Amino acid sequence: MDHDLILRNGRVLDPGTGRDEVADIAFAAGKVAAIGPGLRGRAERDVSGCIVMPGNIDLHAHVYWGGTSISVDADQLARRCGTTTWVDVGSAGPGNFAGFRKHVIEPSQTRILAYLHVSHAGIFAFSPSVMVGESGDMRLMDTETCAAVAREHPDLIRGIKVRVGANTSGVNGIAPLYHALAAADRAGLPVMCHIDRPPPRYEDVLAELRPGDILTHCYKPFPNAPCYADGRIKEACWQARERGVIFDIAHGAGSFDFGVAEAMLAGGFPPDVISSDVHVLCIDGPAFDNMETMSKFLLLGMPLPDIVRAVTAAPAAVLRRPDLADLSVGSTGDATVMRMEEGRFNFTDVSRQTRTGRQRFALDSMVVGGALWHATDGQAKAAE
CATH class of the missing domain: 2.30.40.10 (Urease, subunit C, domain 1)
Structure with a gap:
């Protein structure tokens, strides 16, 4: 044959x-x-x-190119890094997902799936010149519509995204996460939660996440790191992993620290998923793409099969797409x-x-x- x-x-x-x-x-x-x-x-x-x-799955990327200022061109970048499936996490919200689907996802030659932002317009003001945290205005938390749109697009929308922290939710603290959890519950989907500078604290966010939910930017540097200054891993991390919370790297421009990574790996706490968080502010460094992030874990001594699993079978399980997990016939x-x-x-x-x-x-x-x-x-x- x-x-x-x-x-x-x-x-x-x-x-x-x-x-x-x-x-x-x-x-x-x-x-x-x-x-x-x-x-x-x-x-x-x-x-x-x-x-x-198996095809490299980047579980945290921003590829609503032309529709949001944060996003990059998926097919163009794929030719550099070999990603065959992109998961756009929150570039689009319920108010603009239809455009994302029609103008970017459907024409794309590489596969694009999504975590829908609970904020009405997603991440709408992220650029070198303008930076406004969408979770800083609770009027944008479009919980009911978010759940409805997610149910309307089950082939593409695999979860709900939210960003919390001093940079993104400001005085609202952890409150936007509650809206994301409510929308996810209604839609029967997991949540991916971004954290940046406290408040809220790393531990506070983990305490709210359910089995199958994702803490992204899991190897952040101080002051919202998963380990103490002496390298000990915070007990909240072990408790969350025990109940099934997923830990995702999402390197980006502010969320991967060698010292933290070395402490976490030495302490027996590798990431579940390796992803790039590639966007306009890190595509030319320090993140570049997911293959660069994988290379950093190779440098740190993570076994090659574990690195490959973290960009194939592990994210495929999170996405509930077993057909993407392996090279079986x-x-x-x-x-x-x-x-x-x-x-x-x-x-x-x-x-x-x-x-x-x-x-x-x-x-x-x-x-x-x-x-x-x-x-x-x-x-x-x-x-x-």
Whole structure:
């Protein structure tokens, strides 16, 4: 049988199925069709020396490009970092989600899912020149409409987003989170909660989150860090993880600190999900994209299979999209192919600390819907 595409001789690293071996993988009719020797295809690509993983899922991004000032172009950035599924978290709210769907999500070649902001217009004033926290005005908390819009778009909306903290909710403190929880309860969805500077405190937010809810920006630096100055992990983190709260990195411009990450990993508290929080203020550094964030965890000593799980099977479970979780036969035909580059590479966190590493991930190619969508050499070899 001739398949549509064969990736040959790559290291298939798929924590969702437990596979880690050099193998060929075939795609047909938009799905994973076969893994093994002797496969034939109408097109093929030799990916010897590369890692072939399920399509990279960025659980925290801002990609309502052209509709909100915070957002970047998903397809353009994907060609740099290999993300096949983006989750836009709160760029759009119930008042403008229809435009997001029609003008950005539907035309996009890479997949875009969403967490809908409980604020009426989402994150509407985030730029180098204007910065207004949408949760600072309780009149914008559109709880009932948020739940209704989420129910109208179950194929795309996977949760409810809210931002709280001194920068985003100001004197309202934790109150916007209560609106998000109410909307999420009505819609039968989880909440993703952003935190920045206190109030509220890290512990106060965790106390409100339910099993399956997400604390994003989980490795923030002082003064709202998950650990004490001596490196001890706050008890609230252990309690929240025990009851099923998800801890998401969301690097961004202010939410990943090497010292905090080192303390958390040393204390046995790795993140559940690695994501970039890519937006206009961090696309050119320090976050760049999710592959850069993954490289920082490689530098910190996180095992490679755990890094891959944190951008594939783990976010797929959060999204309740098991078809995106792995490369099993019949699953969605998305794959990210990475090279491991050797050299001397500097990585910078949001506190302007720099670490130097000997390895980093780099994109070789990506498969979207069973077809070779992008290759860094611009070539797709036709099978003989």
